[in-house]
C-alpha cells in the first residue's frame with residue numbers, strides 16, 4: 001500500500017531515470033548479491049553508465065534515489081534532518097527500534113546524542129586505553145594458548161563484542177554475554193534482509209532475537225536503576241547508567257524502550273564496523289610485507305621507548321601510531337566498512353533538476369568519491385602516505401568511512417583506539433601467516449575476508465611482553 005502510494009505520487013514528477021525492478025523486492029536482491037560478490041562498484045557503474053550519477057531504483061521495499069559523487073554526498077549528508085532524515089528502512093527500524101538515535105530528530109536527538117558523546121569524546125576515551133589494552137591482551141593470550149590456527153574474523157567479532165560489553169555497557173556476566181551474542185548475530189543478519197515477516201525468514205528470526213534481547217535487558221536496567229538510586233553506581237559508570245540517569249527537558253527519566261533501542265543500536269553501530277576494520281587490518285598485514293614491516297617497526301619503537309616506565313599501552317602511545325592508523329585509513333578508503341547508507345525524504349525535494357518525492361529513500365555511497373582519481377590520485381594503489389601530507393587537501397564530503405555532516409560517526413575515536421590496541425598487541429606478541437593466501441573480500445554485507453581469514457599463529461620469536 002505504502003509503495004503504491006509513493007509510486008503514484010511520483011508519476012507526475014521528473015524523478016531520476018532508472019529501474020524500480022520487481023514489485024516490493026525492487027532491485028534489493030541484485031544489490032545484495034553484488035555486495036556479496038564484492039561487485040557493489042560494478043552494480044553502481046552499470047547504472048551510472050546507463051542513467052548518470054543520479055538514478056532511481058528500489059531497495060528494501062521502497063523507491064530509492066542514488067546520488068553519487070562529492071556534490072551529491074554534500075546534498076545528502078549536509079541536508080537538514082527535517083528534509084532528508086536518517087530514518088532507516090523498515091528492516092533496520094524493526095531491529096534497531098523506533099527510538100534509536102537515527103530515528104530521533106530535534107531536541108530528543110540532541111539530548112540522547114549529547115549523552116552518548118560524553119562517553120565517546122577523546123577526553124573520556126583516554127581513561128579507557130589501559131583497560132582496553134588489558135582486555136585485548138588477556139583475550140589474545142586465552143585464545144591463542146589453545147589454538148594454533150584461528151579464524152581471525154570470528155575472533156575479531158568476539159573481541160569487539162567483549163570490548164563493547166565491558167567498556168561501553170559494563171555487562172560482565174558470562175552467561176548474559178553469551179546469550180546476547182547469539183541473538184545479536186541473528187539481529188545483524190536481519191538488518192539487511194527483505195522485510196518478509198513469515199516464520200523461518202531471516203527477518204522473522206531477527207525480530208524474535210530482538211525481543212529476547214529486550215527481555216534480557218529489562219532486569220539489567222532495573223538493577224542498575226536501583227544501584228544508581230542507592231549511590232552504589234555513578235551515572236558515568238557506563239553508557240546504560242548514563243542514559244538511565246539522564247533527565248529530559250521536563251526533568252523526566254527516559255523510558256526503558258528508548259534505552260533498550262539505543263543499547264541495541266549502539267551494539268550494531270559499533271560491533272560489526274569495528275570487527276570489519278580489525279579483520280581487514282590483519283588481512284592486509286598478512287599479505288603486504290612492506291606495510292607489515294613498517295607497522296612492526298612503529299610498534300616496536302613504541303615498546304622500546306616504553307621500557308622502564310609504563311607497562312601498558314597509554315593514550316600518548318596511541319597518538320604515536322601514525323603510520324598504523326594511516327594503513328587503516330587507506331584500507332577504509334579502498335574497502336569502506338559501510339558501502340553507503342540511507343536517508344528518507346520527509347518532504348518533496350529536488351536535486352539538480354530531479355524531483356525526489358516525499359517518502360522516497362536516498363542513498364549515498366562512499367565508492368563515488370573514494371575511487372575517483374580527481375580526488376585520490378591513482379585510486380587503485382594502496383598508499384597510506386596519501387593521508388600523511390596530501391599534495392592537495394581531500395575535499396569535504398569525499399572521504400566517508402565514518403560518514404559526514406550531522407550524523408558523522410561519534411564512535412570514530414573509540415574505533416581508532418580499539419583497532420590500534422589490537423594491532424599493537426597482535427604484532428607485539430605473535431607472528432602469523434594466512435592459511436589461504438588468495439582469500440578475497442566479500443560483503444556480507446560488511447566486507448570480510450571470504451573464508452573467515454584462518455591464520456596460523458605462533459608467539460613472536462624475539463618476544464617482547
Ligand code: HEM
Nearest residue numbers: 269270273274277337341401402403407409410411414415
Ligand atoms: C571502524 C568502525 C566504524 C565505522 C566504519 C563506522 C561508520 C559509521 C558511519 C559511516 C556512520 C554514518 C552513517 C550514516 O550517515 O547514515 C556512523 C554513524 C554512527 N556510528 Fe559509527 N562506525 C564505526 C564505529 C563506531 C563505534 C565503535 C561506535 C560506538 C561506540 C559508533 C557509533 C555510531 C553512532 C552512534 C552513529 C550515529 C551518529 C548519528 O546519527 O548522529 N560507530 N558510523
